[in-house]
Amino acid sequence: MTHPMEHYRQSAGAIRSRLGGFTPKIALILGSGLGFLGDEVENPIAVDYKDIPYFKTSTAPGHKGRLVFGTLEGQQVAVMQGRMHHYEGYSYEEVAYAVRVLRLLGCDTLIVTNAAGCVRTDWQAGDLMLITDHIKMFSESPLRGENLPDFGPRFPDASHLYTPRLRQLAREAADELGIPLREGVYFYCYGPQYETPAEIRAARILGGDAVGMSTAPEVIVAGHCGMEVLGFTLLSNMAAGILDQPLSEQEVLDAAEAAREKFSGLIRACLQKL
Numbered sequence: 709m710t711h712p713m714e715h716y717r718q719s720a721g722a723i724r725s726r727l728g729g730f731t732p733k734i735a736l737i738l739g740s741g742l743g744f745l746g747d748e749v750e751n752p753i754a755v756d757y758k759d760i761p762y763f764k765t766s767t768a769p770g771h772k773g774r775l776v777f778g779t780l781e782g783q784q785v786a787v788m789q790g791r792m793h794h795y796e797g798y799s800y801e802e803v804a805y806a807v808r809v810l811r812l813l814g815c816d817t818l819i820v821t822n823a824a825g826c827v828r829t830d831w832q833a834g835d836l837m838l839i840t841d842h843i844k845m846f847s848e849s850p851l852r853g854e855n856l857p858d859f860g861p862r863f864p865d866a867s868h869l870y871t872p873r874l875r876q877l878a879r880e881a882a883d884e885l886g887i888p889l890r891e892g893v894y895f896y897c898y899g900p901q902y903e904t905p906a907e908i909r910a911a912r913i914l915g916g917d918a919v920g921m922s923t924a925p926e927v928i929v930a931g932h933c934g935m936e937v938l939g940f941t942l943l944s945n946m947a948a949g950i951l952d953q954p955l956s957e958q959e960v961l962d963a964a965e966a967a968r969e970k971f972s973g974l975i976r977a978c979l980q981k982l
Contacts, residue, residue: 710801713856715762719805720812722761723775727753732777732786734982735807735815735935736975737926739822740768740957741964742942743789745972749778757790760809764802766790775806781979786810793921795900800850804929808859811933817874817982818930819975820939823960824894824920825903825947827912833946834967836974837890837918838878839870839939843911844896844924851932860932869931874938874978881977887970892917894941896924905949919947938978942967 730753738745746752755775757763766773772789779785788810792803807818826833855862875891882889895916897903903911903919911919918941930937944963945955964971 710799711762711805713858716808716812718761719763719809723755723809723813726755727777730777731784731814732810733784733815734817734819734979735786735788735810737788737791737818737820739791739922740944741823741961742821742971743772744968745780745975746772746776746787746789748972749776749780749785749787752776752778763806764792764798766792767796768793781976783979783982785979786813786815791922791926794847794898794925795921800848800925801853803925804850807926807929807935808933811859811935815935817936818926818938819978820923820926820937821942821971821975822894822920822923823942823944823964824918825908825945825955826943826950827895827908827916827919827947828892829950831890831917831943833943834963835890835943836887836967836971837892837941837943838875839894839923839941840875840891841870842894842896842924842927843914843916844928847896847898850925850929860934864932866928866931869927869937870939871936874936877981878938878940878974878978881981882974885973885977887974889974890917890943894923894939895919897921902955903948908947908949918943940971940974942971
């Protein structure tokens, strides 16, 4: 463990001093090319990651690297415009550091989004997927090291990291909007290289429906903190080996832009139901 409890408290205190009494209840982590929702927050208060003690900066394309506090669909939110990744050189504790800070600030719900490769050959790039579970079994846990009991127990249950109640809420919202919503398992790989065709075949055999380089570390920590979690994946491209073409980050960003309206609409509809 790199960060003692005091570091988290200092980070939360530095942010709280900028908020003028505002207390967020719902945290949103927005993935590659999906940060536009943070620009739609009403009465926004923006805090750059670089101005928060012990926070790391986000270097991935399409990640602004700031927190935006304010109101969205009547909910008091904290929006992460960009996240940290293990492939940027950060430990898993550092990748999920912000989740614990947001919990200290008052957030009890996490909505997490990502753009990921589609493993299923019967689905299409551009589809939205409701995350029902994830697989992260080939790398260390963000909870490794000394436990911080102020956040949660040493051995937290992971049976329902993606809260069933919120998943049902998302199904209802998608149905009302007429947005087709896939449901599946997110398979975590640490990157930064895209997966090989053989790795995609392995992910498929193991039960993965989408593959990406984020989300699982933050969700594990959110579960440890007792937060409810709702997760969505934009299937931005077909995973390696499905189509005879190379993968690129521009393809991911273009897909996010194309899905902007339906993705934003779905998140907003879910916020209305919370």
